[in-house]
Amino acid sequence: MHGAMTKRGEHRSWGERLIVLVPYLWLTAFFLLPFLIVLKISLSHTAIAQPPYAPVFDPAAGWSGVVEAVSALSFENYALLGSDWLYLASYLKSLEIAAGSTLLLLLIGFPIAYGMARAPRRWQPVIFVLVVLPFWTSFLIRIYAWINILQRDGLLNQLLLALRIVDEPPAWLSTDTAVYIGIVYTYLPFMVLPIYATLEKMDQTLLEAAADLGCPNWKAFWLVTLPLSRPGVMAGTLLCFIPIVGEFVIPDLLGSSQTMMIGQTLWAEFFANKDWPVASAVAVVLLCLLVVPIVVYEQMQTRDLAGGR
Amino acid sequence: MRRASWFNVGSLALGLAFLYLPIVILVIYSFNGSRLVTVWGGWSMRWYAELINDRAMLESAWVTLRIALLSASAATVLGTLAAIALVRFGRFRGRVLFSGMIYAPLVMPEVITGLALLLLFVAIDVDRGFWTITIAHTTLIMCFVTVVVQSRLLSFDTSLEEAAMDLGCPPLKTFLTVTLPLIAPALASGWMLAFTLSLDDLVIASFTTGPGATTLPIRIYSEVRLGVKPEINAICAILIAIVAVGIVAASLLTKFHDVGRGGIAGLPAH
Numbered sequence A: 001m002h003g004a005m006t007k008r009g010e011h012r013s014w015g016e017r018l019i020v021l022v023p024y025l026w027l028t029a030f031f032l033l034p035f036l037i038v039l040k041i042s043l044s045h046t047a048i049a050q051p052p053y054a055p056v057f058d059p060a061a062g063w064s065g066v067v068e069a070v071s072a073l074s075f076e077n078y079a080l081l082g083s084d085w086l087y088l089a090s091y092l093k094s095l096e097i098a099a100g101s102t103l104l105l106l107l108i109g110f111p112i113a114y115g116m117a118r119a120p121r122r123w124q125p126v127i128f129v130l131v132v133l134p135f136w137t138s139f140l141i142r143i144y145a146w147i148n149i150l151q152r153d154g155l156l157n158q159l160l161l162a163l164r165i166v167d168e169p170p171a172w173l174s175t176d177t178a179v180y181i182g183i184v185y186t187y188l189p190f191m192v193l194p195i196y197a198t199l200e201k202m203d204q205t206l207l208e209a210a211a212d213l214g215c216p217n218w219k220a221f222w223l224v225t226l227p228l229s230r231p232g233v234m235a236g237t238l239l240c241f242i243p244i245v246g247e248f249v250i251p252d253l254l255g256s257s258q259t260m261m262i263g264q265t266l267w268a269e270f271f272a273n274k275d276w277p278v279a280s281a282v283a284v285v286l287l288c289l290l291v292v293p294i295v296v297y298e299q300m301q302t303r304d305l306a307g308g309r
Numbered sequence B: 001m002r003r004a005s006w007f008n009v010g011s012l013a014l015g016l017a018f019l020y021l022p023i024v025i026l027v028i029y030s031f032n033g034s035r036l037v038t039v040w041g042g043w044s045m046r047w048y049a050e051l052i053n054d055r056a057m058l059e060s061a062w063v064t065l066r067i068a069l070l071s072a073s074a075a076t077v078l079g080t081l082a083a084i085a086l087v088r089f090g091r092f093r094g095r096v097l098f099s100g101m102i103y104a105p106l107v108m109p110e111v112i113t114g115l116a117l118l119l120l121f122v123a124i125d126v127d128r129g130f131w132t133i134t135i136a137h138t139t140l141i142m143c144f145v146t147v148v149v150q151s152r153l154l155s156f157d158t159s160l161e162e163a164a165m166d167l168g169c170p171p172l173k174t175f176l177t178v179t180l181p182l183i184a185p186a187l188a189s190g191w192m193l194a195f196t197l198s199l200d201d202l203v204i205a206s207f208t209t210g211p212g213a214t215t216l217p218i219r220i221y222s223e224v225r226l227g228v229k230p231e232i233n234a235i236c237a238i239l240i241a242i243v244a245v246g247i248v249a250a251s252l253l254t255k256f257h258d259v260g261r262g263g264i265a266g267l268p269a270h
Helices: A014-042 A059-072 A078-085 A085-116 A122-136 A141-151 A157-164 A175-199 A206-213 A218-229 A229-247 A249-255 A262-272 A276-306 B004-031 B046-053 B055-088 B095-107 B109-123 B130-155 B157-168 B169-198 B203-208 B216-224 B230-255 B254-261
Strands: none
Touching: A014 A276, A014 B055, A014 B095, A014 B109, A014 B130, A078 A085, A078 A276, A085 A122, A085 A175, A085 A229, A085 A262, A085 A276, A085 B004, A122 A175, A122 B004, A122 B230, A141 A157, A141 A175, A141 B004, A141 B216, A141 B230, A175 A218, A175 A229, A175 A249, A175 B004, A206 A218, A218 A229, A229 A276, A229 B095, A249 A262, A262 A276, A262 B109, A276 B095, A276 B109, B004 B046, B004 B230, B046 B055, B046 B230, B055 B095, B055 B130, B055 B169, B055 B216, B095 B130, B109 B130, B109 B203, B130 B169, B130 B203, B157 B169, B169 B216, B169 B230, B203 B216, B216 B230
């Protein structure tokens, strides 16, 4: 059971094997296998039936079934994705919003993390809880709270009108601005906390040394703090960027229905058009887009684990 | 040395205001007496009273609660086993795939995971509903539990375990009497994180649900799409209150912030 006891290559007891096997099998059955099914169905024909696709192969037919299956694979769904401008626009829109909001998150999140790390030691746990606390409440509620504020006769417009900043109440809902606000609001701690974690561990004497050697504060920040915070910035960026690309709820509730993000397109194909093969193809292409950042993220996590804390 | 500059205090204060203002406004408006959500009609408990008579909403709350309790508990067991395997077992066959399957769900867009799980459930032809949502949630949130427990396992002193075993304590007993109490706080916060994640989830539940299993987020979502309603303000305020009380209690009981230091560990997903 314990690493100290079990040398590499030694036989493990049954109990130890079970510890690995149980979660392993669970994840294989409910995480890995489903993706293979998505891949399979993305290569099927759409059918008007329940479930709405023509199965590519019939497991009961044995080996001949497999051969038949391979010859029946169809790339028509992928061809559709390539030919219809709607899908391409949707992918581009998602990447654009994800990149833009990740940049915004970085610009807003870094000063907050910096403020947290430079706050007096005894205040840090309190500030930490304060930053995390809102994010234990349902994110649906948090998005809903913004609808309250951003709607046409909502509080933001009431405020703007009262201060005579605008004469006509501008529309906030159903715009990209609202989507950006919603995303930044929802993902902020995922940016702040990893950056805070690296800044907090930073050796303060380095800054003192820089100051002693006559380096001005801003330059020390640029030359010492910023490079040292890179692991946190990387982690925060990936932790935000990857899920934002596939975000559904925020653009659905706050955004416009003109250009949909890819998560919305997938949702619409699945729930409204009942076209499961096309929805699967959308998912596969989305996964291909994200596979590089996901692998980078995993490598960082594994390295963290190997390096301890 | 650590003097708080105006810039630091300012960015923190602005950040916190940004985080809390929308929630505070929502709670205040849940006490609004007017049916028009944008007009203030004086303080009132009217919408809370109406909620009590909303049987469909209560039904959903009950389903959601049962799913969250079950899947958080299952996820804590599975996630802890996975954490032990990752931290203590060094290299084992298939480790790369294993850690890949642990970390990928943390960032994987929910629409993909939801769709994939639904297609699995359709392929094996099970009735969709309560149990399929529970399995889907367990799968996703066990990975978050693993991250929390793992950071605890990494940071603690193994010499206690070694001492127990040197004194002839068998491995299983060592685990139950030494290791488990030591990682108990991490298990507790892992469970809580899992529970909140399950309560919260809209996307995966929407894909894997079936007749008779409308969870609270699914119901709230379908109402919210039609616009802001005072009843929804009220139910959101209740949920916020429950979570706030739970978190404050938990952070007083355990050193909750220590667990979160590792990075995202103290956080539910979006």
